[in-house]
């Protein structure tokens with residue numbers, strides 16, 4: 257009889273709902289925020305009333321998710337390819353699979369890559385026309401990929417870029433079971449270097465995926481997971497001082513604020529969210545500051561995403577990050593049923609989530 261070691265971070269019993277919750281929670285937060293991505297707070301209140309944008313039903317006409325959800329789904333598809341190879345007994349280069357997936361995303365945006373860039377045959381995700389709309393993709397993602405050069409940590413493309421495009425797409429790395437948390441951090445930060453070279457972009461993505469993994473796979477509480485992500489980021493020899501300052505502020509303020517700070521008070525403390533560390537800090541603050549023992553998962557989700565999007569900054573990315581976090585924590589119980597009825601293409605998101613659950617936990 258052998259004493260085989262227990263698998264590291266085996267998928268929890270509620271793995272499936274946490275995966276679907278992370279993906280759909282992010283999509284709903286992104287969709288709410290995308291209604292006001294480029295609006296100042298005063299423009300938001302002028303449009304939606306003094307309390308701001310509170311609900312998807314306030315939109316005129318159909319609502320849409322943005323590039324944040326599109327890229328998150330392509331992150332998931334890159335991991336799906338890795339898992340498909342692994343389940344066939346073949347090892348693959350994880351970061352190369354992510355690069356190929358993001359190159360296929362680039363094609364959906366109608367942006368050509370350099371002629372020497374590799375091209376994969378289309379996969380299921382590439383045939384979903386709902387993902388081919390241009391929803392204000394980030395410039396560094398477009399330019400970094402269109403070089404046809406595979407950026408790495410030591411030779412990144414866009415060396416000075418730290419836009420939030422790395423963080424907002426990186427929740428799926430945290431959904432990987434059966435790997436140490438350190439592996440999740442490395443996969444996520446390596447993939448950030450495919451488009452953004454600044455240390456904060458890489459470390460913010462790694463810390464965010466670590467946080468999602470701590471919730472969805474390791475079962476930590478929201479505050480424990482956020483503190484653990486901050487501590488992991490601090491271990492880097494070149495830990496970005498701005499990232500550490502923003503994470504410390506989000507953790508401290510959310511603990512001591514009697515009432516959650518919102519709007520201008522929020523962005524004065526944590527930034528506008530256009531860059532990686534600010535988007536991550538706002539997402540973390542929004543979920544921690546609105547946690548109330550009496551709130552149901554849906555009430556918490558509504559409070560956090562409303563807080564995360566009503567400000568002068570990058571509302572869809574901050575909404576997406578807050579939604580990912582609460583979906584990872586509560587699973588699908590966090591998703592407001594009325595919002596699910598209005599959401600764009602939930603079946604596409606659910607299908608990709610189901611494929612991941614099957615391959616990752618099988």
Ligand SMILES: [Mg+2]
Pocket residue numbers: 322323324391392572573
């Ligand atoms: Mg966006």
